[in-house]
Structure formats: structure tokens, C-alpha cells
Amino acid sequence: MTDTDILAIAREQVLEQGDGLDEAQTLAVLSLPDERIPDALALAHEVRLRWCGPEVEVEGIVSIKTGGCPEDCHFCGQSGRFPTPVRSVRLDIPGLVIAARQTAVMGATEFCLVAAVRGPDERLMSQVADAVRAIDEAVEINIACSLGILTRAQGEQLAALGVHRYNHNLETARSHFPEVVTTHTWEERWDTLELVRELGMEVCCGGIIGMGEGLEQRAEFAAQLGRLEPDEVPLNFLDPRPGTPFADLPQLPATDALRTIGAFRLALPRTILRFAGGREVTLGDLGTRRGVLGGVNAMIVGNYLTTLGRDPGADLELLDELQMPVKTLSKVL
Numbered sequence: 228m229t230d231t232d233i234l235a236i237a238r239e240q241v242l243e244q245g246d247g248l249d250e251a252q253t254l255a256v257l258s259l260p261d262e263r264i265p266d267a268l269a270l271a272h273e274v275r276l277r278w279c280g281p282e283v284e285v286e287g288i289v290s291i292k293t294g295g296c297p298e299d300c301h302f303c304g305q306s307g308r309f310p311t312p313v314r315s316v317r318l319d320i321p322g323l324v325i326a327a328r329q330t331a332v333m334g335a336t337e338f339c340l341v342a343a344v345r346g347p348d349e350r351l352m353s354q355v356a357d358a359v360r361a362i363d364e365a366v367e368i369n370i371a372c373s374l375g376i377l378t379r380a381q382g383e384q385l386a387a388l389g390v391h392r393y394n395h396n397l398e399t400a401r402s403h404f405p406e407v408v409t410t411h412t413w414e415e416r417w418d419t420l421e422l423v424r425e426l427g428m429e430v431c432c433g434g435i436i437g438m439g440e441g442l443e444q445r446a447e448f449a450a451q452l453g454r455l456e457p458d459e460v461p462l463n464f465l466d467p468r469p470g471t472p473f474a475d476l477p478q479l480p481a482t483d484a485l486r487t488i489g490a491f492r493l494a495l496p497r498t499i500l501r502f503a504g505g506r507e508v509t510l511g512d513l514g515t516r517r518g519v520l521g522g523v524n525a526m527i528v529g530n531y532l533t534t535l536g537r538d539p540g541a542d543l544e545l546l547d548e549l550q551m552p553v554k555t556l557s558k559v560l
């Protein structure tokens with residue numbers, strides 16, 4: 228398959244028919260030479276406009292339990308197994324309501340409560356229930372949660388609380404997962420995602436690019452996400468955290484990050500594709516602009532969980548300049 232062929236095929240199959248690229252086709256896009264990246268991104272942008280529209284979803288996230296996680300995800304500064312400088316913080320409920328309100332004022336429609344845990348215990352579930360009720364009463368915003376692996380009873384409790392979307396990342400291709408995490412399996416994560424879908428919550432599932440996986444494994448991951456059909460895919464680029472086993476992995480070149488954005492959009496034409504952690508380091512300002520013009524249609528405003536993000540004003544100004552409307556709540560309810 229030549230590079231010209233793959234973009235011509237993608238134009239017909241993805242843009243016109245709305246059928247995402249399969250694994251071999253995604254690999255062909257990921258293998259395009261640097262000079263074809265602008266063409267791939269331009270096509271990805273057309274696909275996003277055709278199948279998702281011009282709106283950009285803006286989201287806020289807040290950590291309700293930071294650090295000290297018993298799992299060993301090798302990229303994660305919040306694992307209690309590595310000597311990382313992350314401090315443990317717990318926010319109180321009034322603080323969470325204020326954070327949700329500030330996030331809504333910035334135009335966000337989704338506010339995600341995130342806890343660094345393998346899965347929630349009873350105490351965390353009860354704190355989350357209190358937080359969801361308090362935010363729901365005071366702020367007009369959809370509430371999402373990211374609390375790790377769920378039991379059926381916990382999933383049912385979250386669905387009954389009205390949690391709109393649940394985030395649980397597969398992180399990487401199934402074949403690469405054992406190199407990244409040894410304390411739980413890819414399949415355990417997959418089971419939680421199926422449960423979330425079955426219980427009627429939206430599924431948010433993405434991963435991190437640049438953790439030593441090959442191009443074939445990036446394509447494999449895109450195909451596995453394609454089978455899952457998540458409502459949202461947060462795409463992260465490894466920002467090596469000091470003290471973690473991946474601290475010395477090389478930074479992903481910006482060209483690889485851009486190729487990945489284009490390829491994932493062509494594999495997942497209808498999903499909300501979000502720029503998540505690591506984009507400032509990997510892509511900088513110019514890359515952010517190219518990503519939003521290359522298939523991305525969601526972004527987080529403000530800070531991420533353990534690293535500083537960009538100034539939210541700068542992101543919103545960029546969307547304004549590119550004439551991309553921020554999705555409003557009435558349209559997602």
C-alpha cells in the first residue's frame with residue numbers, strides 16, 4: 228500500500244462512508260513520511276468536521292485522591308510504588324463544588340472526578356456520592372468519574388447517581404500492556420469498560436503514546452479502541468515522570484505525535500478525540516493548533532492531575548481564532 232493510496236482510500240472509506248481505518252490501514256498512516264503529515268492531518272480534520280461537526284468539547288478534571296496508588300503503571304507519578312514527588316491531597320466537597328463552578332464558567336460541559344486507585348473502596352464511593360450530589364445541585368455541568376476498576380455494584384451505584392461518563396483508559400495495545408503494568412491486566416480494564424457501557428454511562432477510554440510501543444502496536448491499539456467504540460478517546464503523549472520506570476524514555480517526536488493524532492482520527496471517525504496530558508511538552512503551541520486542525524475535537528482546560536497544563540484562556544482564544552464553537556451543555560444533554 229503506498230502512502231498516496233492510503234490517504235485516497237481513507238478519503239473514500241472514512242470521509243465518505245464513515246467507516247474507520249482497520250489495523251493495517253492505520254499502520255500505513257502511522258508509517259507515512261514526514262512530508263505527508265500535513266495531508267493526513269488535513270484529511271483527519273475533514274473527517275472530524277463531517278462526522279462530529281465543528282464543535283469542540285471542553286472538559287475539566289479534578290483529583291479527589293492523589294498519589295499512593297497500589298498499582299505499578301510504569302508511566303504514572305501517582306503510583307505508591309515509585310519514589311515520585313507527588314503529594315497526597317484530598318479535596319473537600321465545598322472545594323469540589325467551587326472547582327466545578329469555575330470549570331463551567333470556562334465553558335466546560337464535563338467535569339471529571341479522578342481518583343488514583345486500583346478501584347474504589349466503600350469510603351471513596353461514599354465520598355464520590357456526596358460530591359456528585361453536591362455538584363449536581365449547585366452547578367449545571369455533566370459529571371464524569373475515573374475511579375479505576377469497578378465491581379458491578381459500584382457501576383450500578385454510579386449510574387444511579389446520574390454519572391454521565393466514565394473514564395478508564397486501556398493505556399496501550401493489549402500486546403504491550405504487560406510491559407507497562409504488572410499488577411492488573413488489560414482484560415480487567417476491558418471488563419470495566421463493557422460494564423460501564425452496559426449500565427448506560429458514556430465510555431471514555433484512551434491511552435498514552437510513546438511508552439516504548441512499536442508502530443504496529445499503536446495501530447493495534449487504535450483497532451482495539453475501534454472495537455470498543457468509546458464515546459471519547461483521550462490521547463496522551465508520555466511526559467516522563469521523575470522516579471517512574473519510564474522516567475528515561477525519550478520524548479515522543481512532535482512529528483510522531485501529529486501522525487498519531489491523524490491516524491487515530493481516521494480509525495475513529497465519530498469519537499470525541501481529546502488532547503490530554505503531555506501535549507504541551509510534546510507539541511507546544513504550534514502542535515496544539517495543528518492537532519485541533521488535524522482531527523482533535525475536545526480539550527481539557529486548566530491543570531491536569533500531576534503536571535501543569537496550559538493557561539485555559541490561551542486554549543479558548545485559539546478555538547475562537549479558529550472559529551470552532553465550544554460545545555454547549557444544552558446540546559449534550
Ligand code: SF4
Nearest residue numbers: 296298300303306343
Ligand atoms: S491505576 Fe491509575 S493511579 Fe494507579 S498507578 Fe495506574 S495509572 Fe496511576
